[in-house]
Amino acid sequence: MTQEEEIIVIPGRWDLPFRHTAGRVASRFFHGLKAKRILALRCPRCQRVLMPPRPFCERCFQPLDDWVEVGQQGTLEAFTICYARFTGLPDPPYCLILVKLDGADSALQHLLGEVALEDVQSATQRIQIGMRLEALWREEREGGIKDIKYFRPVA
Amino acid sequence: MPRRVAIVGVGLTRTSSHRADVTYPELVYEAVSAALAQAALEPKDIDAVTYGSMDPFDGVFAPERWNVEACAGAGATNLPLMKITTGGTTGGSTALAGYYHVASGLFDVVLAVASQRVGETVEAQLVLNTAIDPIYERWLGGGAITIAALQAVRHFWRYGTTEQDLAHIAVKNHENAQRNPYAHLMRMLTVQDALQTRLISWPLRLSDCCPSSDGACAIIFASEEQAKRITDRPAWVIGAGQITDNYWVGDRPWYEDWDSLSLLARRVYRQAKIDDPLRDLDVAELYNAFSVQEIIEYEALGFCEKGKGGELIRKGVTTMEGQLPVCPSGGVLCTNPIGASGLIRVAEAALQVMGKAEGRQVPNVRKALAHAWGAAIGFHTLMLLSSDVP
Amino acid sequence: MSTRVAVVGIGQTAYRAAADHLYHEHDYEAARLALADAGLDRGDVDTVITSGWDAVDGRTISDMHTVMSAGGYLKDASHVGEDGIMALAYAYLRLAAGLFDVALVSGHGHAESSFETVSSIVFDPLFVRPLGESHLVSLALQASAYVQGYGISDEQVARVVVKNRRNGAANPSAHLRSAVTAEEVLASAPVCYPLRALHCPPQSVGGVALILGSEEAARRITSKPVWISGIGWAIDSYDLGSKDMTRLGSLAAAAERAYRMSGITDPLEQLDVAEVHDITAFHELMAYEALSLAPEGGAARLLEEGTTDRAGKLPVNSSGGVLCTNLYGAAGLVRAAEAALQLRGEAGPRQVAAPRRALAHGMSAPSGAAARSDCVVVLEGG
Secondary structure, three states, X not given: OOXXXXXXXXXXXXXXXXXXXXXXXXHHHHHHHHOOOEEXXXXXXOOOEEOOOOOEOOXXXXXXOEEEEXXXXXXXXXXEEEOOOOOOOOOOOEEEEEEEEXXXXXXXXXXXXXXXXXXXXXXXXHOOOOOEEEEEEOOOOOOOHHHEEXXXXXX | OOOOEEEEEEEEOOOXXXXXXXXXXXXXXXXXXXXXXXXXXXXXXXXXEEEEOOHHHHOOOOOOOOOHHHOXXXXXXXXOEEEEOEOEOHHHHHHHHHHHHHHOOOOOEEEEEEEEEHHHOOXXXXXXXXXXXXXXXXXXOOOHHHHHHHHHHHHHHHHOOOHHHHHHHHHHHHHHHOOOOOOOOOOXXXXXXXXXXXXXXOOEEHHHEOOOOEEEEEEEEEEHHHHHHHOOOOEEEEEEEXXXXXXXXXXXXXXXXXXXXXXXXXXXXXXXXXXXXXXXXXXXXXXOOEHHHHHHHXXXXXXXXXXOHHHHHHOOOOXXXXXXXXXXXXXXXXXXXXXXXXXXXXXXXXXXXXXXXXXXXXXOOOEEEEEEEEOOOOEEEEEEEEOOOO | OOOOEEEEEEEEOOOEOOOOOOOOHHHHHHHHHHHHHHOOOHHHOOEEEEEOOHHHHOOOOXXXXXXXXXXXXXXXXXXXXXXXXXXHHHHHHHHHOOOOOEEEEEEXXXXXXXXXXXXXOOOOOOOOHHHOOOHHHHHHHHHHHHHHHHOOOHHHHHHHHHHHHHHHHOOOOOOOOOOOOHHHHHHOXXXXXXXXXXXXXXXXXXXXXXEEEEHHHHHHHOOOOEXXXXXXXXXXXXXXXXXXOOOOHHHHHHXXXXXXXXXXXXXXXXXXXXXXXXXXXXXXXXXXXXOOOOOOXXXXXXXXXXXXXXXXXXXXXXXXXXXXXXXXXXXXXXXXXXXXXXXXXXXXXXXXXXXXXXXXXXXXXXXOOOOOEEEEEEEEEO
C-alpha cells in the first residue's frame, strides 16, 4: 500500500516534577560539604570507606553509621573530556573524573577544572591517571554535591 | 533438572533513526508477526508473553500497555504478560524471563518481545541522564558515553590499547552490518574514516558510539516437545544467567576489566560445559554499544587474556573470516534500539544456530553466545545456544 | 515435575505518608526484615527480583539501586516493571524451574511524584493522552460502568470503605488507622465521578520483601512454610472501548489459572481468607465477581451479608487492604505478605480464625483500567 500524504509527527514532552529527598546519609554528607568537610562512611564489616556515602554496604549488607572525614586531596583514577553538546548536559568541553580521595576506598565522580580542555592533545598530556587533585570549594555553599566547585591539579 | 528449552522463531524489524512510517504498536506487530511466521505458529499457540523496554526512551511509559495487542493479542485473550526492565540488559533479561517461563513447566510456548523507539526521543541523552543518581551525580553530565570513555581511558592506560584498535572494531562491525538488512547504520567505513570522525568524549569518536534506533524484536521459546514439533533445527538454550554489580562506578576495583562479566561467564560456561570459549563457540553477539567495550568483552569472556583484546581484532580473529566471528549483525555499534538490543543479540545468535541468518550467516554454527550489558556498566546477561539437544 | 515453592520469610516496614529515606532504602529495610524473619543472611540468597516503575521513582533503571538494596550484589537478579506481586511470580518461575533455591523479592512505595501525573504518560500520545486520561480517570470510567450496569447504590459501595477502614484501624502496620462511617464516605470530596476521596487509596511509602524457597530449602529454613499452591497472572485489553467495562477480565483469567493449579473449584468454600487489591472501593466489589466469589452483579450482596467481614465466612482485606495502605508498585506484594502472615497465625490483632488456605491478589496497572494486569496467588499453610 502506498500513500501520498505526509506522515504526521506529533510533538511530545515529559516534564514531570519530582522532589528527591537526599535521605539521612546524603543529607549529612551535604551538610559536611557546606562546612568544607568531606565525609564518608566506613563499613563495620569489610572496613572499606565508601564514597559517596550510602546507607548500607552492598557487599556486606550492613547498615553504615561510622562517619569518617576523608581528605580533600586525592588521586585521579579515570577521566574523559566531553566535546559533544547534548541537551540538558553542561556546555562542552568539560572533564568528568573519578577521583579516589585520600582515606576513601572508592572513587567519587566529579569534574576537573583549571586545565585547558579545548585542545585534546595538550589536555590529555596534562591530565594523567594517578595525578594528584584537590577540591576547590564554592564561596556560596548550599548543601549539595556542587558545593565542591571542581577538583584541580595540586600545584 | 530444568526442562529443556529452545528458541523456535525469531522476528526482527527494520531499524532506523525514526520509523516514522509506523506507530508503536505497528512496530511491535512487525516483529511479532515475523517471529510467528518463522515458527509457523498462530497467536493462539502463545501461552505467555515477556516484554522488555526501557520506558522513558519512547516518550510512552510502560509501552507494553499500549502495545499489548501487538503481542499476539495478549490483552484480548487475557494472556499472562510480564514486563522486564533492567537498563541496557533489558532485552537479555526479557529473553531470560521467557526461558524461565518455559523451564518452570508452567508454560510451553512463550513469546519474548522487546522494543524501543529511541527515535521518538528528541535527545536520548536527556533520558539517559535520568538514570544517573539525582542526589550525587546527575548534574555532572555523566551518561553511557562518559562511562564508556572512562573504561577506554583506563584500558589505554593499563594495557596500551589505542584509538586505532577501536577504529578496527568500528570498521569490522560496519562491514558486517552491510550484510544485515535489519541494521541501522549500513555505511562503508575505513580505519582512516573512523579516526577522522569527530571526538564525542575523549577518546571516543563518533564511529566508536552506537546510533539511537527505533526497532523491535520477538523471540519464541518452546518446551522440548513443542520445539521438536515446530522445527527441525531449534536453538537450544544450554546456559543462561544475569549478574548485577554495584551501581557506584567508583566502587569497582578495576572497571577496565569488567570482572562482573568474567564471573558471569564462568557461571554460564559451567552450565554449558564450555572449557575454551574461543575453541568451543562458533559465533558471538556481544553488546558493543561502544567500540572499546567489544575489546573488554573479548577479555572478560575469555576469548583472550586480559589486555589482549586489541590484538585479537588486529589479527582478525573476530571478523567474519576469523576463528570466532563476533557480531555478524554489526552489533549494537550499528543498531541500538536500547531495550531491544539485548534481545536482538539473542535473536541473531539463534538465527546463526538455526542456519537462518542469510547474508550474515557464519558457516556451520553449533554454539553461539549472546551478551548484553546495562545499567552503569554493572549488569550483564548471557545466553548460550546450541544446535544440539543439551 | 516443577518443584514446590514456599514463602519462608516476610518483611514489611512501617507504612506511612512520607519518608526521610531514599526510595531504595525501603527495599533494604524490608529485605533485612525478611532475612531476619527467615534466619538467613544475604549470602544464602541465590536470586533477587525487584519491582516498580522507574517513572514513578524518577529514576531510569531504578533497579541499579533496588537490586543492591535487596541483597543482589553480584547475584543473578532481575526487575519487573510491575507491581511487586509480579516479582513474586517471576521468582516462583525461577525456583519452579529448579535453577535456584532461595529467592528474595522486594517492592516499595515512594512518594516523590504524583502517580496520576506519571500514569498519564502510559497512555498513548496520539489518541488518548491528549484527552486527559489517567490511572484514576480510567478506573472511574470502569466504576461508573459497573454501578450503572448492575444498579449498585452509593451506600453499597460505601460499605466496602467502612469495612476496610475498620479493619485497618485494627492493623498496627497499616498506613491509615482510623475507621470511617458511610456518611463520611458519601460526603467526601468528589474526585472523579463516581469516585469520592474516601473511595480512593492513599499514597503510602514503605517496603515489603518476601523470601521464597524451593521445597528442599523451605523445609530447611522454616518450620512454618507457606506453600504457593496456585499462581496465575493475565493482562487485559488496552483499548477501553473494546472490552466489557463492567468486569475485570484479566483478574478472572488470572484466578482461573491459579484455581486450576491448586484444585479450587468453589473458592468461597475452599478459601479461608483473601487479600484483594482494592485500588478503589468499587474495584473490591468487581474483584469478588472476577474471583468467582459472587455472580456478576452480586458482589454488593455478598458484602451486605457480612461474608467478607473479618468475622465472616471469607474475610477479605482483614488488613484494611489498599484503601488503608497503598504502595504504588508494591501494594499487591503487600497482599501476599499479609495472606502469608494469616496462614502462619502471626497477623496479630487482624488475625482471622485458623485459616488454611489464603488468596492474595495484586494488580499491576500503571494505566488503571487500560491493559490492567492481575496476579492471583493461592497460599497454603504447612
